[in-house]
Amino acid sequence: MEPLKLVVISAGLSQPSSTRLLADRLTSATRRHLDQSVEVRIVELRELASDIAHNMVTSFPSAALRDTIEATLAADGIIAVTPVFNASYSGLFKSFFDVLFFDTADETLLAGKPVLISATGGTARHSLALEHAIRPLFSYLHAMVVPTAVFAAPEDWGEGDAQTQGLARRIARAAGEFAELLKGKPVHERTKETVVPFAQQLAALRDEKQN
Amino acid sequence: MHFGIFTVGDVTPDPTNGTEPTEAERIKAMVTLALKAEEVGLDVFATGEHHNPPFVPSSPTTMLGYIAARTKTLLLSTSTTLITTNDPVKIAEDYAMLQHLADGRVDLMLGRGNTGPVYPWFGQDIRNGIPLAIENYALLHKLWREDIVDWKGKFRTPLQSFTSTPRPLDGVPPFVWHGSIRSPEIAEQAAYYGDGFFANNIFWPREHFVALINLYRERYAHYGHGTPEQAIVGLGGQVFMRKNSQDAVREFRPYFDNAPVYGHGPSLEEFTAETPLTVGSPQEVIDKTLTFAESFGHYQRQLFLMDHAGLPLKVVLEQMDLLGEQVVPVLRKEFAKNRPADVPDAPTHAQLVNTQLTNAK
Numbered sequence: 001m002e003p004l005k006l007v008v009i010s011a012g013l014s015q016p017s018s019t020r021l022l023a024d025r026l027t028s029a030t031r032r033h034l035d036q037s038v039e040v041r042i043v044e045l046r047e048l049a050s051d052i053a054h055n056m057v058t059s060f061p062s063a064a065l066r067d068t069i070e071a072t073l074a075a076d077g078i079i080a081v082t083p084v085f086n087a088s089y090s091g092l093f094k095s096f097f098d099v100l101f102f103d104t105a106d107e108t109l110l111a112g113k114p115v116l117i118s119a120t121g122g123t124a125r126h127s128l129a130l131e132h133a134i135r136p137l138f139s140y141l142h143a144m145v146v147p148t149a150v151f152a153a154p155e156d157w158g159e160g161d162a163q164t165q166g167l168a169r170r171i172a173r174a175a176g177e178f179a180e181l182l183k184g185k186p187v188h189e190r191t192k193e194t195v196v197p198f199a200q201q202l203a204a205l206r207d208e209k210q211n
Numbered sequence: 212m213h214f215g216i217f218t219v220g221d222v223t224p225d226p227t228n229g230t231e232p233t234e235a236e237r238i239k240a241m242v243t244l245a246l247k248a249e250e251v252g253l254d255v256f257a258t259g260e261h262h263n264p265p266f267v268p269s270s271p272t273t274m275l276g277y278i279a280a281r282t283k284t285l286l287l288s289t290s291t292t293l294i295t296t297n298d299p300v301k302i303a304e305d306y307a308m309l310q311h312l313a314d315g316r317v318d319l320m321l322g323r324g325n326t327g328p329v330y331p332w333f334g335q336d337i338r339n340g341i342p343l344a345i346e347n348y349a350l351l352h353k354l355w356r357e358d359i360v361d362w363k364g365k366f367r368t369p370l371q372s373f374t375s376t377p378r379p380l381d382g383v384p385p386f387v388w389h390g391s392i393r394s395p396e397i398a399e400q401a402a403y404y405g406d407g408f409f410a411n412n413i414f415w416p417r418e419h420f421v422a423l424i425n426l427y428r429e430r431y432a433h434y435g436h437g438t439p440e441q442a443i444v445g446l447g448g449q450v451f452m453r454k455n456s457q458d459a460v461r462e463f464r465p466y467f468d469n470a471p472v473y474g475h476g477p478s479l480e481e482f483t484a485e486t487p488l489t490v491g492s493p494q495e496v497i498d499k500t501l502t503f504a505e506s507f508g509h510y511q512r513q514l515f516l517m518d519h520a521g522l523p524l525k526v527v528l529e530q531m532d533l534l535g536e537q538v539v540p541v542l543r544k545e546f547a548k549n550r551p552a553d554v555p556d557a558p559t560h561a562q563l564v565n566t567q568l569t570n571a572k
Binding site for chain 2: 053054056057058059060062063066195196197198199201202204205
């Protein structure tokens with residue numbers, strides 16, 4: 001059996017980064033919920049920051065970025081973790097998903113793909129950025145977003161407080177839901193770009209005319 | 212095989228000193244480059260068509276008509292003629308007229324253009340980009356091949372018993388290339404008609420165009436025009452040369468770094484590694500251009516972008532000397548080697564007239 005392919009995207013900027021730490025914990029929790037072999041590819045967007053900016057300017061990805069894009073589109077599932085900046089995903093995080101579609105205008109390339117969303121922030125007051133910004137981004141892209149999104153505030157890395165009910169528990173719940181999606185029906189296959197025969201393109205114009 | 216230059220016709224300040232040519236200077240410079248192309252032994256000059264600053268060539272047949280009168284052998288073409296926003300009736304007439312004036316030294320490359328705002332300036336809607344390209348060309352194709360046309364379409368007023376004048380020279384329409392950077396639909400259109408396909412590959416990586424050109428070649432064969440290898444392919448190229456490689460890099464870098472299309476992005480080194488851009492000695496340009504046939508198969512037309520990003524006319528003329536004297540003669544010789552006999556040569560009016568005579572017999 002082919003190993004399950006997971007791509008883990010971390011948009012953390014510092015090194016070491018709490019965003020990456022959270023990504024790693026989500027990844028291992030997901031592994032624990034799956035009894036098949038899992039192939040994980042970790043993508044640190046920090047390392048692709050200038051490639052992503054160049055892609056914006058030139059409209060094509062560098063070899064390294066192209067490789068990451070292809071792996072992301074071919075993944076069985078994605079774990080996407082971003083720091084929250086100004087009440088939303090970081091610009092780098094959004095830019096990566098903006099250039100994902102360099103070769104096509106088809107915004108459904110992630111259709112049906114399970115995506116676990118997660119974020120870090122300087123205070124727990126940023127946590128709903130996951131629901132108001134990050135979830136809609138993936139909903140727009142037709143991904144299957146895991147119901148539980150995981151936010152980690154600074155206090156979560158310690159014992160938590162009255163409001164935070166344990167990061168570990170939330171990670172476990174999200175990973176469990178994610179694993180169920182991964183185990184479920186096969187992920188929507190990317191359809192290879194097919195050309196509409198020319199006669200059909202001409203005929204389509206004629207039909208429209210008659211209606 | 213045809214070698215030539217294509218120009219966008221941008222007015223861009225020279226980033227090294229801020230000098231910006233006037234529109235008049237830029238237009239005259241384009242003409243100078245066309246005359247130079249013939250002088251140094253190139254086959255083709257192609258001008259862009261744009262309707263917004265900082266570009267000057269809004270009226271290609273006016274410019275090409277003037278150049279036709281001042282040249283003898285140069286083939287005049289476009290890069291590209293907007294099939295979406297120009298009325299196909301006017302394209303049929305303008306280019307047939309040019310064909311007569313230039314004794315057949317005319318072909319054209321059709322494109323959709325890439326600037327959304329242009330569409331409404333000519334009464335169109337960018338959302339119809341591809342359907343416009345398809346319907347307008349279907350009409351243009353008919354107007355050049357049928358003396359009396361009855362026609363009804365979606366995007367323009369119907370025609371009844373219409374004859375576009377003048378009729379194409381010798382009854383043979385100008386050869387048409389379909390230019391595209393990313394649309395498989397356009398490759399399919401070119402293949403359907405058995406027309407040429409020009410992949411403007413200068414700003415993008417090779418892999419992308421291999422797929423697009425292979426698609427065109429396969430569909431060309433599918434529609435019965437010949438084998439995939441016989442399809443008519445054109446490619447772009449972009450070069451800056453000096454005798455010594457380091458001098459070329461040093462001189463071109465400020466132009467690269469500030470170029471309107473790719474400036475302020477990747478480094479010159481990264482960009483030359485990924486795209487056809489070559490900055491170096493004439494030998495390096497030869498080596499890189501020869502790899503095109505390995506990637507894309509034997510092809511018929513190679514156009515180079517020489518004048519852009521604010522390069523002064525004097526420098527561009529020096530570049531064209533190098534291109535004509537040191538690069539193209541070697542490329543002609545090298546490309547001719549290993550070229551199978553059944554791969555057709557670049558189409559010309561004389562050759563198309565011949566084919567028509569042969570078919571008539």
